[in-house]
Amino acid sequence: MTPTARTVVIETHGGPEVLTLTDRPVGEPGAGEIRLRHKACGLNFIDCYQRTGLYPMTLPHALGMEAAGVVEAVGEGVTHLAPGDRVAYAANPPGAYTEARVMPAAQVCKLPDAISFDEGAAMMLKGMTVQYLFHRTTPLKAGDTVLFHAAAGGVGLIACQWARSEGIRLIGTAGSDEKCQLALDHGAEACINYTTEDFTARTRELTDGRGVDVVMDSIGKSTFLGSLDCLKPLGMMISFGNASGPVEAFNLGLLAQKGSLKVTRPTLFAHTADPQACQEMAAMLFDKVTSGAVKIRIDQRFPLDQVAEAHRALESRRTTGQTILTLD
Ligand code: NDP
Numbered sequence: 001m002t003p004t005a006r007t008v009v010i011e012t013h014g015g016p017e018v019l020t021l022t023d024r025p026v027g028e029p030g031a032g033e034i035r036l037r038h039k040a041c042g043l044n045f046i047d048c049y050q051r052t053g054l055y056p057m058t059l060p061h062a063l064g065m066e067a068a069g070v071v072e073a074v075g076e077g078v079t080h081l082a083p084g085d086r087v088a089y090a091a092n093p094p095g096a097y098t099e100a101r102v103m104p105a106a107q108v109c110k111l112p113d114a115i116s117f118d119e120g121a122a123m124m125l126k127g128m129t130v131q132y133l134f135h136r137t138t139p140l141k142a143g144d145t146v147l148f149h150a151a152a153g154g155v156g157l158i159a160c161q162w163a164r165s166e167g168i169r170l171i172g173t174a175g176s177d178e179k180c181q182l183a184l185d186h187g188a189e190a191c192i193n194y195t196t197e198d199f200t201a202r203t204r205e206l207t208d209g210r211g212v213d214v215v216m217d218s219i220g221k222s223t224f225l226g227s228l229d230c231l232k233p234l235g236m237m238i239s240f241g242n243a244s245g246p247v248e249a250f251n252l253g254l255l256a257q258k259g260s261l262k263v264t265r266p267t268l269f270a271h272t273a274d275p276q277a278c279q280e281m282a283a284m285l286f287d288k289v290t291s292g293a294v295k296i297r298i299d300q301r302f303p304l305d306q307v308a309e310a311h312r313a314l315e316s317r318r319t320t321g322q323t324i325l326t327l328d
Helices: 045-052 117-135 154-165 177-185 199-206 224-228 253-257 268-272 275-290 304-315
Strands: 004-010 020-025 033-042 066-074 086-090 100-104 108-110 145-148 169-174 190-193 212-217 231-239 262-264 298-303 322-326
Touching (some): 004 100, 004 304, 033 117, 045 304, 066 117, 086 117, 108 275, 117 154, 117 275, 145 154, 154 322, 177 190, 212 224, 224 231, 224 253, 268 275, 304 322
Parallel strands (some): 145 169, 145 212
Antiparallel strands (some): 004 020, 033 066, 086 108
8 A cells, every 4th residue: 555644735825724734645766766754844934935926836736845854765876875864854846744755865964863853854944054155155254244134033043153153243133122132142243123223224333334244134025225235345145035025126236336235146955956065065064063053943843734823923923943843
C-alpha cells in the first residue's frame, strides 16, 4: 500500500482559510531524490506570499519551504545522504508542511547532533538568508553599520546575533518597545520603534548624520524610500522582502541624487541553487549555532492542523523570533 502523509495544500490563492490539510501519497524517490519523514516544519513569510498569490504558483500546490527530519530512502545518484540521517533543509519546490515527502536531495543538509529537529526546522531558511545577506551580497566587515528592519522577527533575531558575532553594528527597527528590547537583548546596538518614531531621522541621529553602510529591508512598500534616506553616499540598499507589500516603481535618478547608492533585490534560492554553495552556507550557519554565537529562539509552536492560525499570527505581526509547525 502506498503510504500517505498529512499535507497542507492550497487549491486557490487567498487568505489563511485556503490552507487545507489533506492525505497525499508519498511515493518512492527517483534519481537525485530522497524520501524523508519530517519531525517539524518551519514557517516563513514567503509561505504567505505564495498563499496569497503575490508569488504565483501553479495550483493546487503544497506549501512550505523548510523542515527537519530523518531520511527514509535515497534514490539513484544520491551520495551525500543515507537512510537514517538527521537532516534539515530550505528548498524548492514548496511542500514542506507535511509529515513525509519525496524531494530533490541537493539542497538537503545533514543536521549536526547538537542541533535539535525543532531548531533545524526553524533556522534553515532564515539562517541561510542571514548568511547570504552578510557574506554573499556586499562585503561587510567589523565596524560597518547596518540598518535591519523587523529586527525582532525570524530572520531579524538571527541577524542581530550574527552581526554581534562579527563586530557589525546593527541598528534594528521593530513594531513595539517590547520587540525592540528583544532585538537589543540579541545583539542590536540600537533599535528604533518605527511605529512611534521616524526611523530615518533616528538612524541619522544614531550615526552622527552620516547614515549607514547598508540597509537590509524586508518590509518593502512602507519603508523603501525612507530606507534610501538612511544610507551613506555609495551605500547599499538590500531589498529582500515585501511584508508591507511590494516596492513601488521609483525614479532611478534618486540613487544618483542620494550619492550613487546601489540597490539589489536578492533571493535565497538564487544562492542555494548551486548545491556546493548551499552546503557551504549551511555549514557556516551550523557553526554559528553549535558555537553558541547564534541561538535559535522558537517563540511559537502550532500543530500542523492549526497552520491557518500560524499564518494569521505571522501576518498580523503577533510573532517574534521563529515559528514552527509540530507533527506530534
Ligand atoms: P518575520 O518574523 O520577520 O515577520 C515579518 C515582520 O515584518 C513582522 O513581525 C513585522 O515586525 C514586520 N512588518 C512590518 N510591516 C508589516 C506588515 N504590514 N505586515 C506584516 N508584517 C510587517 O518574518 P520572516 O522572518 O519569515 O521573514 C522576514 C522577511 O524577510 C519577510 O519579508 C520575508 O519575505 C523576507 N525573506 C526574504 C528572503 C529572500 O531571500 N529574499 C528569505 C527569507 C525571508 P514588526 O512588528 O516588528 O514591524
